[in-house]
Amino acid sequence: MSGTLYGIGLGPGDPELMTLKAHRLIASAKVVAYPAPDTGESFARSIAAGTIPHTAREIPIVVPMRVDRFPAQEIYDKASDEIAAVLATGEDVVTLCEGDPFFYGSFMYLFDRLSDRFAIEIVPGVTSLTACAAQLQRPLTSRNDVLTVIPGPLPDTEIEQKIAEAQAVAIMKVGRHLSRLRALLGRMGLLERAGYVERASLAEQKVHRLIDLEAETAPYFSMILIYKGDEAWTLPPSFSS
Structure with a gap:
């Protein structure tokens, strides 16, 4: 059995605007992925920082913060390969997304690469x-x-x-x-x-x-x-x- 990939909408920034479902899944996560800039902290991770278990393995998806950064195909190819390797072992992966995963969210690039191979669940967030x-x-x-x-x-x-x-x-x-x-x-x-x-x-x-x-x-x-x-x-x- 393969693991499930979760795309978790975190809302606009206030941690209290996370849904109960998002909080529950993050709090029980063993593997957490999230977008991160090449300099500075990840905004998505900062929203959920108080909920991520200290034992969780973290997979930062480093996207250079440049005007022309999209489509950064090779970045999402690499991240998808790393996440797929975890899912193939039967472990779930919780991916953090500021806002909503499918509203201008970078999670859509992972979904496009992995949805034909693994179960994926989208948890919508406050936009x-x-x-x-x-x-x-x-x-x-x-x-x-x-x-x-x-x-x-x-x-x-x-x-x-x-x-x-x-x-x-x-x-x-x-x-x-x-x-x-x-x-x-x-x-x-x-x-x-x-x-x-x-x-x-x-x-x-x-x-x-x-x-x-x-x-x-x-x-x-x-x-x-x-x-x-x-x-x-x-x-x-x-x-x-």
Whole structure:
């Protein structure tokens, strides 16, 4: 019998936002894998650090933190081989994923390589979308509104078209594109409707109306949420963070 590979969604960062199932599986894990940068600590591991057994074998999947790091095929090939070797012995492997494994999650690359050979169970996690909406204190979408999720690195023309066709918009991976995105939303007359959240649920979280934000760049874990549907939802006039 082969072991089972678990893709565990950890949520946006606050360990208390892990599900009970995620906590149970991590706490009983004998082998734990997780993505890690080539410098600094793994964000995924830091979320679950208080739950990982001290006896667990750890498999860091080191992904260079570069703009052009994906697709890092050889990295996931190597990680899949190492994880497969463990699964083949009958041992389960718990893989940690910040957010949700199948929502822009790197676990999808392991799933693609291993799902035809081993049993895999996905444990969904609280996504950054809902975490950011909670911190902005404005509903994400409603009724028949179309919610569109847009990667920030896309060209302005594509982003503008997608925003025009939606009633609710989430722009992810803002990072170094913040100034360009803010200028675009200004031209579209949407700054008053746009909220900004970085590092949602963490101690260093920041929440602003986009029009009030003075920064020129943002961290990778940042998001812009816009609502332009029929509901009379507005952002609070100010935020404490």
